[in-house]
Amino acid sequence: MNIILALLIWTAGGMGMYGQPDGEVTSLLQTSMSTVAKQPAAGSGNAVKSDPQQDEAPVVKGIYVTAYSAGGSRMEELVKLVDDTELNAMVIDIKDDEGYITYKTENAKLQEMGKPQPFIKDMGQLMERLDKHEIYPIARVVVFKDTILAKKNPELSFVKSDGSVWQNGSGDMFVNPYRKEVWDYNVEIAKEAAKLGFKEIQFDYVRFPEGFEKRADSLKYTKSEQSRVDIVAEFVKYARKELEPLGIRVSVDIFGYAASVPAAEGIGQDFVKISKHVDVISPMVYPSHYTTGWFGSKTPDKAPYQTIKGSMEDTHEKLDPLGSYKPIIRPWIQDFTASWLGSGNYAKYGKKEVEEQIRALKEMKVDEYLLWNASNRYTKGVEYK
Template identity: 85%
Template sequence: MNIILALLIWTAGGMGVASHPDGQVTNLLHTTVNSAITQQQNTGNTGSKQTTVKSDPQEEAPKVKGIYVTAYSAGGSRMDQLVNLLDKTELNAMVIDIKDDEGYITYKTDNPKLKELGKPQPFIKDIDKLMQRLNKHDIYPIARVVVFKDTILAKKNPELSFRKGDGSVWQNGRGESFVSPYNKEVWDYNIEIAKEAAKLGFKEIQFDYVRFPEGFEKRADSLKYTKSNQSRVDVISEFVKYARKELAPLGIRVSVDIFGYAASVPAAEGIGQDFVKISKHVDVISPMVYPSHYTTGWFGSKVPDKAPYQTIKGSMKDTHTKLDPLGSYKPIIRPWIQDFTASWLGSGNYAKYGKKEIEEQIRALQDMNVDEYLLWNAANRYTPGVTYK
């Protein structure tokens, strides 16, 4: 995939019609991936297996088969269709935006700390009523919290962000700003949101954008920001470890979204993501393994988007290989899979995704002993008639 194609994916994601917000292939990751194809980096070297048994704070939880739900959908009329979908199928969970991709807290909160640092916008007009509805329909509730991509927090508190030489807040090519993972105040702010979500009744917190900005190594020395002697990889894994420790008393699971490629390549030092180090400190890991995000040659496929079974099976093989050495610290593997058509890839490079393509992805997961998954469609329009297993 060349840079132009990567930018097209970013654009499509920004239009809300395609891929998971943090599932786009960055230039940095693309470079890593290209080298990894020839290096066969699938050894998962993590030392000897752990012997300590890790307990699951949600032992009674179902095998999660869920969908992504925006705050707009959760607080609007589309929720009727989505609840009906879960009532009539094997789907049983919803991942709902509680702090979204811009940094808005998506419901009304009276928490003074959250109001001071963040910007509550009641897209979900009555959060208690929503939670009651989820409980009534036996829907497992997962709160999605976007962490270090936070334009709202960056603008309100520039000292927490990455700043240019003139003191202005840095933005990426899509006009988005990040805050520094080195700043513990940022950690505690996001964990406070997670704690409130737990008190509202969410059973799991799913942290997204647990990373530095894409291509950060190219600007790490030119931007001004809070930093320490820790590497980017270490500070990201430390945040995840800290978050899980802070949330443990509340009896909820902690999960993290991560690039699907991360299972097949060495650590992405530039953005600070190490698949194994992050996975060790979570209850659930959710690699974004959309077939549309793999390029020619991956898992022996000329066009991975047209080979959903082959692509998903290959990605899960790499995921197991990477995580098996963790022993009892190996988290639940619950991938994000594709329920959208990646038409921006251009003629001949994509398939129109429907019932067959979705079922093929699920079949691949089952064949690789992965029985949990999440469906991504940015507009929350999910394919009808799919047999979920």
């Protein structure tokens, strides 16, 4: 593939705490795509190939649901959408982009470290509703982007020379992937979600902040001899080991471009190393995330079929060497209009654009997918094949 220019990851400006998965405004990823070398094949290592939901899970076709929607009147409309179509799953915020635990919990550890904000007032009632309508429940847990935990425990975050906790341009704070306390806190949330009835835990923001390599030496934080890539992969491996006995799947959201570059060393994401330790990998391949030159398209957002097909070609090529350890590929696709890209650079997304993405996935033998719309307003009349 001949790709030129650098990749600029865009996000849905103005969408607040419910923006793209793993998607605050990002910096330029400077990559010379003319000489990209493919990632060497990764061995199975200590990974255990066993799908705890193999006999229970459907071929997942799902939608993103904020905790606010899940606990409010919007849920009626979303359940009807699933009932009336071939959709069959919901990804629901259990720990959101700010770090709020989105339901009431009696867990003393979670109360101490986090901050419950019960957008979902009756979790039991919600789970009964999902079960009644045969909706496969997936709990979204945002991991290392966590303003709540960083404020309460600055030593678990990244501290500037003046003693304040570092935050990005949007005011978001991150916690340190090198800290085992952070791992255990998020795994504890995932374990509680499993007890509540969720069949899968989807970890998001499994990475360092964008552009971290530019500030890694100026911030104060705990670290070891392990690289950022290795420590992030170690967290995923640890989480799966802890959760597998509970009979639930582990999935991870990852930048779509990670399938097309050797590794994103700055943020600590290696597509293969992470994929080796999960049941499901969910690359965010929104056409709006790609710039001119990607997959031979002048305007990728206007070419949903071409962009998705190209991204899946790269994904298969990256993961095929894993053999039997290759996880289920379940991409996030776009059901929103990226008007922030500016006139001439985006398309108004509707039935045709969503179906073109699904068609590309089908042709690339990818049967599962998730639809993202930050406000949970999904296009009507789509054929979810």
